Amino acid sequence: MVDVLDLRKLRMLAELERLGTIAAVAQTLHLTAPGVSMQLAALEREVGLSLTERNGRRLTLTPAGRLLASHGRSLVEMLSLAEMEVIALQEGSAGTYRVAAFPSIARSIVADTWAILRENPELGVRIELIEMEPEDSLPALAAGEVDIALSHSYSNLPATLSPNLVTAPLASETVWLASRADPSDPSDVELAGYATADWVVPHRNWSCYEMVQRACGLAGFTPRIVAEATDFSVILALVAAGAGVALVPQLTVGQLPAGVTLRSLTVPVVRYDTVVTRQATAADLGAQRILALLADSAGRLVPAPIGSGDGH
Structure with missing residues (x-):
């Protein structure tokens, strides 16, 4: 019989599957590489199964390891969602949100939203901008490096959406x-x-x-x-x-x-602009406030596309 699994160890395993090396996991989680190795070894002893195997210079996960890593990602997301919802219920959520945006939408919609936030400090939220193309911003969002990503797709080149992210239309x-x-x-x-x-x-x-x-x-x-x-x-x-x-x-x-x-x-x-968040962030009232402001800015700054057929 397996004792209660340690969520921290499951997160390390999930990060190992994503990053491929102990050193990268340690850097991401602000731990030491020996400490990560010890925790993963302890997790293998607890479940009585081999969870990793060496593949050249990288560690890959066994089928059992991949299964536990998948559960680890889900549990971390659920815990984060619960924490966000408690905060939202307690204080309406406020703080600073990191936004990744490609250049043309950063200088227009994001800049307009920023001006509104500056002129209305009572809204209680702030944003920080990191200029990124969607090819970089979506992985950064999934990794927790940013809170909101502005992405795009084209009518002749549909986007590939991640099931772990929440996507909403912004402009066409x-x-x-x-x-x-x-x-x-x-x-x-x-x-x-x-x-x-x-x-x-x-x-x-x-x-x-x-x-x-x-x-x-x-x-x-x-x-x-x-x-x-x-x-x-x-x-x-x-x-x-x-x-x-x-x-x-x-x-x-x-x-x-x-x-x-x-x-x-x-x-x-037609280029379809979207706003993308993690599931936990989408439940945060402060993030919802920012998403509403972004949508309002987009509605004022972007005319309806010519001949779009409303295909988004």
Whole structure:
């Protein structure tokens, strides 16, 4: 018969499955590596099963280890949820919340929300911003490094959602074709007409890059890429310089360079902005207050997308 399992040890096991090394677990949990090793060895003795095995320089979990790690994650989340709900009931929750956001939404929706919080200190909550692309912010959210993540997906590139995270819609942005201004061009354009054009695209590690590839692919061609950039202002500056054309979501256009025009697509592409939290954070009243303010800012700052069909 197994004694009552220690939640701390189960959390260490869950972190080991996620991180792969004792040293990484120790750093994350602010412990020593020998201490983590001793606790995991004690857990193996308590359950009478091998929970880990060596795989090169990494430790991998046995089937029994993976099962216990899964329960460990669930129990930690449930305990965190219970603590948050007690705090919410006792004092309405207040404090500082770490928000991860990609640049275009950080400088618009997050900045607007920040101004509202500064002007209304009686709301009792504050935010801290960490600029991150969704490819980085969602893992950071799952790991507990941030409390709220602002993410996005595209109508031609659906998001892969984690069952352990809570996602809510925030805004929908039209994706425009940015090109050198030409009075002879129609207001709506078919991407197929740009099959022989040079293209300026986002960095290939971003989902925005894949969005461009898929949009062009559906139009029957592979874009001839002449430049990649991590900043949409750089992309627009290169379009203004005549380097090529680009696809740009609404919020990325902080200031349109002279000589550049934005045109809608006959086959629309929409970027869906979302706000993502862990289950425990979603129950926190302070976080709910911030989410409501973000939604209000989005409603005022982001016009309804053109031709979206409300597909979100």
